[in-house]
Amino acid sequence: MRVAIETDYGTVAVHLSGRDPGSGTGLLLLHANPGDHRDFAAVTPTLGERWPVAALDWPGFGDSPVTDPSALRTSALPVIASRVLDVLRVEHGFGQVVVIGNSVGGYAAARLAEREPEHVRAAVLVQPAGFVPHGIIVRAMARFMSAGAVAARTVGPAARLYLGPPDRGSVRPVLERARAVRDNADRLAVYRRLWATIADPDLDLTANGPLPIDRPVQVVWGRNDPINPLPLNRHGLAEALPDAEVAVLPTRHEPFCEAPRLFLDTVTPFLRAHSEVNR
Structure with a gap:
């Protein structure tokens, strides 16, 4: 089931599956840049056997049109998720959720857990953005990856690097969708805009010491990710989320599509421990 939700940045498509929302804690899935709700397709059916699942498409991706790509910023993603x-x-019967976010979706998940503890029961941050302290590396990546000619030429090759071999898990369709971004003007504009604003001050989750999140957090990191490597994030994670449960997997940027069974085995105990089921 797909529902449409109006936001300041466009109509956001949210794909509902799994158990009835009244059955207990739900899951809210937030994807990376680029990508859409289908990035989670290899794990959504299994998650839906126990939980209500809502997976959105950020404006400009999947089934969500974008009103004005130039108005979108990475720091707006938590506002959209909220x-x-x-x-x-209010309209679809969901109660509290565990939010699962990947990359910029992981940043959005962290901010959502920080700002709405009454609605977020726990958070799973998968290869999240925001834990490399802002400096020359972050600013250089923002400038390079958002440049027009660079973005069009590299969106596909970059995805091949961070997703890994196409024959692993459900990587191939995710890679094919990433390669197609260069041929869609709005999607390419949003891809560039999110990269350009990755250095916004709100994206530095390490700036003010430990994050004021009073909900359980699990961090899942693929140690083979070349675009957001663990060594650059390790200190920031320890400073910002000192109490987080951290799992390091032999994967790259999207372990849920590269190694779905391993991902499920990693996150399911955490999800079970921090959700309620109404019989």
């Missing part, structure tokens, strides 16, 4: 969560609660 709007989606409000509508899911």
Whole structure:
């Protein structure tokens, strides 16, 4: 089932599956840049056997049109997620959720858990953005990856690097969608815009010491990711989330599509421990 939620940046498509929302804690899935809700397709059916699942498409990706790509910033993603969560609660029967976010979706998940503890029961941050302290590396990546000619030429090859071999798990369709971004003007514009604003001050989750998140957090990291490597994030994670449960997997940027069974085995105990099921 797909529902449409109006936001300041476009109509966001949210794909609902799994158990009835009234059955207990739900899951809110937030994807990376680029990508869409289908990035989680290899794990969504299994998650849905126990939990209500809502997977959104950020504006400009998947089934979500974008009103004005130039108005979108990476720091707006938590605001969009908050709007989606409000509508899911009021109109679609969702209660508290565990939010699972990947990359910029992981950044959004962290901010959502920080700002809405009454609605977020726990968070799973998968290869999250925001834990490399801002400096020359972050600013250089933002400039390079968002440059027009560079973005069009590298969106496909970059995805091949961070997703890994196409024959692993469900990598191939995710890679094919990433390669197609260069041929869609709006999607390429959003891809560039999110990269350009990755150095926004709100994206530095390490700036002010430990994050004020009073909900359980699990961090899942693929140690083979070349675009957001663990060594650059290790200190920031320890400073910002000293109490987080950290799992390091032999994967790259999207372990849920590269090694779905391993990902499920890693996160399911955490999800079970921090969710409620109404019989």
